[in-house]
Amino acid sequence: MSNERAKLASLFGLDQAASQSNESFQFRAPKQPKKTPTALSPSPQKPAPTPSVLLATAVHAFRFVNGQYTKQGKVGAAILGNHPTREYMILLYGSQQKPITTAKIHLGFIFTVQPGNYGTFYDDQRLNWSLMFDSEKAGVDFCKELCVARWNSETTVDTLLTQDLLLGEGQVVNYGDTVEVAFTGWLLQNHNIGQVTNNSELSEYSQNNCAVFREN
Incomplete structure (x- = not known):
């Protein structure tokens, strides 16, 4: 998992510290020419905090198209976070700074655990995705981190918050x-x-x- 985090951070310029939180995916912006400040120039704004890679793992991804799931290949699935802003998200990504889709994580976000190490969710464009994890442990770890991100997304939580890790029998x-x-x-x-x-x-x-x- 640490290699996957390092790879993702290298691709997207993300903070790897586990103590950070998740926010929208951002590419590294090209450097802009420096401007000479003047008396009328507004004060420079502080850069937005960089999201951290809270968890990253490889999955087989399937997208629901025309009534059936279509295989998208093996991709990376990461949970990103930005604790100060309480912004969290799921990022599916390929290589060479290639984001595939994102899904904002909030209290009402639903990730449905299914048999065979599968899980489904809707992304920010309301497209339905199914992920197949390489192992039961990888799926359980993903769901644990997702549950914590949902909890962290609100300043106060006064209701019971649950997340399935495995299907029961x-x-x-x-x-x-x-x-x-x-x-x-x-x-x-x-x-x-x-x-x-x-x-x-x-x-x-x-x-x-x-x-x-x-x-x-």
């Missing part, structure tokens, strides 16, 4: 049912997943009081 759970879950909790530190705070044995919960960020 067995009978569907309905509201009012009582279930047993094994869960792991992490602290959110510096906008990122921090240390484990709770690794429970099987515990009994009401579906109406379900915990977030759990596995299994």
Whole structure:
């Protein structure tokens, strides 16, 4: 993953620090001629913070066209972030500074996990995409980072925020049912997943009081 981050940062001139946040993709702008400041010239504006590569991985991409998914080849999928501005996005990209599509991440953003290490989402142009990850772990890591980006996109969150990591098996759970879950909790530190705070044995919960960020 670190090689993929370095490659993406090299292609697009992005900050690799995991502590940064995500914003729209930007190419490196060509250098402009220097202007001599005058008394009437406005004060120079500070450059916008550079988005960071929070996670980058290789995926097989498919775009929904004319009623079916059409293979787009193996591409890079990255989650970019800019914590100060609370702007986050998914970027699909090729080589040679070639962005394919972007999708702004917000509280209501939906990434649907499907069987076979697939996941689907709509980009900023409302085009439907399906991604196939190389492994189950790669898909789970992507969904974890996506969930954190959704949380970080708002200054206050007063509702339960969930994100599927894997598809479950067995009978569907309905509201009012009582279930047993094994869960792991992490602290959110510096906008990122921090240390484990709770690794429970099987515990009994009401579906109406379900915990977030759990596995299994």
